[in-house]
Amino acid sequence: MKIKYLIFFTILLSIGLGYPILAQEIPSSDEVQKLKQEIETLKSQTNFNKPGVSRFLLRGYAHSGMQVTNEAFSFVGGSFNPLFIYKQSDRLLFESEWELELTGGEVEFGIEYANMSYLLSKTLTFRAGKILVPFGIFVPNLHPAWINKLPTGPLGAGHDGILPTSDIGLELRGGSYVGNLKVNYSLYAINGSQLNDGIDEPEEAGILHHAILPDNNKGKTIGGRVGIFPLPNSSLELGFSGMYGKVGAEDSDLEDVAALHYAVDLSYVRTIPSWSSVIDLKAQYTAVNVDDANFPSHENPDDLITFDNKSTTWFAQLSLRPALLENKFIRNLEFAGRYSTLKTPEGSEWEADNNQIDIGINYWVDWRTLFKISYRISNTGENHQEEEEPGHGGGTIGNTFFIHWAIGF
Amino acid sequence: MIIAFFTALTVGALISSCATTSSLTEAKSGAQLWGENCIRCHNAPSPETFSDVEWDVAIMHMRVRANLTENEAVKISAFLKTAN
Numbered sequence: 001m002k003i004k005y006l007i008f009f010t011i012l013l014s015i016g017l018g019y020p021i022l023a024q025e026i027p028s029s030d031e032v033q034k035l036k037q038e039i040e041t042l043k044s045q046t047n048f049n050k051p052g053v054s055r056f057l058l059r060g061y062a063h064s065g066m067q068v069t070n071e072a073f074s075f076v077g078g079s080f081n082p083l084f085i086y087k088q089s090d091r092l093l094f095e096s097e098w099e100l101e102l103t104g105g106e107v108e109f110g111i112e113y114a115n116m117s118y119l120l121s122k123t124l125t126f127r128a129g130k131i132l133v134p135f136g137i138f139v140p141n142l143h144p145a146w147i148n149k150l151p152t153g154p155l156g157a158g159h160d161g162i163l164p165t166s167d168i169g170l171e172l173r174g175g176s177y178v179g180n181l182k183v184n185y186s187l188y189a190i191n192g193s194q195l196n197d198g199i200d201e202p203e204e205a206g207i208l209h210h211a212i213l214p215d216n217n218k219g220k221t222i223g224g225r226v227g228i229f230p231l232p233n234s235s236l237e238l239g240f241s242g243m244y245g246k247v248g249a250e251d252s253d254l255e256d257v258a259a260l261h262y263a264v265d266l267s268y269v270r271t272i273p274s275w276s277s278v279i280d281l282k283a284q285y286t287a288v289n290v291d292d293a294n295f296p297s298h299e300n301p302d303d304l305i306t307f308d309n310k311s312t313t314w315f316a317q318l319s320l321r322p323a324l325l326e327n328k329f330i331r332n333l334e335f336a337g338r339y340s341t342l343k344t345p346e347g348s349e350w351e352a353d354n355n356q357i358d359i360g361i362n363y364w365v366d367w368r369t370l371f372k373i374s375y376r377i378s379n380t381g382e383n384h385q386e387e388e389e390p391g392h393g394g395g396t397i398g399n400t401f402f403i404h405w406a407i408g409f
Numbered sequence: 410m411i412i413a414f415f416t417a418l419t420v421g422a423l424i425s426s427c428a429t430t431s432s433l434t435e436a437k438s439g440a441q442l443w444g445e446n447c448i449r450c451h452n453a454p455s456p457e458t459f460s461d462v463e464w465d466v467a468i469m470h471m472r473v474r475a476n477l478t479e480n481e482a483v484k485i486s487a488f489l490k491t492a493n
Contacts, residue, residue, distance in 0.1 A: 055462060055463075055465055055466045056466070057463055057466040057467060057470075059467075085466050085467070085469075085470050086466075087465065087466045087469050093469050093470065093473060095470060095473075117473045119472075119473075119479075121479075122478060122479035122480065123478055123479070125472075125473050127473070141450045141474075142450065146451070147450055147451045173473070173476055174476055174478075175475075175476035175477055175478050175481075176478055177431035177434065177478070179431065180431045181431075182431070184476035185476075186476075227476075233445055234445045234446060234449065235445070237449065267449060269448050269449055278448070364452070366455075367451075367452040367453070367454055367455055367458075368451070368452065368454070408451075
């Protein structure tokens with residue numbers, strides 16, 4: 001009897017489990033065909049949108065803000081800098097950064113750089129066109145507004161400064177290892193700076209102007225930079241830069257005048273877990289030596305003057321960001337400070353002995369967008385133009401309060 | 410001047426082509442190289458910033474700009490494309 005009940009319930013159980021399987025429909029051949037057609041359509045759409053070998057990227061940055069001095073309170077226009085990057089193949093790249101700057105109510109347009117790079121080997125790249133001159137670290141690496149920790153650059157930097165900016169030429173650059181020691185290097189030939197002879201602008205006699213076209217002589221300026229990374233985690237970089245070339249105009253009294261630029265730079269970026277912070281130290285010392293030359297006097301152009309045409313500038317900058325803290329607001333704060341100096345030739349019309357201290361707090365909205373609040377203390381020494389301008393490449397007169405924003409995109 | 414320049418270029422090319430990838434780099438992961446190199450100038454970019462196609466271009470730009478070796482660029486690229 002018990003066995004009969006067991007057999008009966010086993011049959012019932014089998015029917016109960018098997019029914020759903022038996023109830024499933026087997027797709028018809030039309031449905032299978034329709035499914036195949038949908039797959040082919042999707043494949044076709046995917047192939048249509050598949051990117052080719054050539055790739056284009058539009059990026060860049062913009063910044064603006066306000067500054068307050070004893071004399072003025074103004075919102076400043078800042079600039080918009082689109083960056084066009086075109087990868088034509090695995091070895092060929094073209095890139096260009098434009099600058100549209102709002103100054104004095106007008107828009108000034110400039111091409112910061114535009115060059116083609118060809119990857120010759122695993123460790124060597126050839127570059128041609130208008131390049132950011134690889135001299136020091138501030139201009140080539142740190143000048144974009146969303147990278148610069150403070151609203152403006154150090155003394156000596158900028159379009160009217162003594163540091164070279166960009167120029168047209170040829171370059172070999174790259175990075176490699178000597179054993180376990182990482183190094184990077186650059187060797188270039190560019191048009192070079194041009195010496196102001198003071199004939200049209202006596203107050204600028206002896207100044208070197210950068211990125212002026214066409215070149216004023218047949219000589220090219222040769223330069224290079226070597227960077228070494230003594231520590232295995234690449235946190236410390238020491239750089240050595242040099243640049244030499246004729247700067248006087250061809251067939252002029254100054255045609256044999258040459259200039260030597262040299263610089264040492266340091267970069268140290270390190271996460272310090274015990275501080276829950278990242279520290280970033282940057283420094284650069286630059287000297288510019290121009291050969292002796294005679295220039296017309298500002299008071300009487302028939303008289304000639306001469307001076308020891310040597311200029312120096314240096315800066316040291318430190319920032320600290322508690323990036324490892326849990327509090328989201330505090331970990332996006334960054335404290336930054338910079339000291340910079342500029343000394344231009346004694347006896348020249350553009351003589352200056354300035355220094356400035358910038359102290360600021362930044363707030364990072366994301367990894368490439370920030371607000372900057374800072375205060376600058378400017379000290380001007382024995383300047384000829386003390387009451388009018390801070391001198392060539394000399395920043396602002398007086399103390400200044402800044403609020404800026406910068407976005408990288 | 411031109412001859413001297415191209416002589417220097419040739420010497421530089423020979424010297425750099427002799428340098429090999431270090432055992433140190435071989436041991437480092439893409440994430441480690443990303444953390445060490447990007448932060449030298451700016452904040453390390455979030456991997457989800459760009460698509461794989463966009464990272465191809467961005468990495469090539471940064472390889473030239475930051476003087477990364479090919480090995481470093483390849484590893485960083487692979488990491489960013491995996492993590493985005």
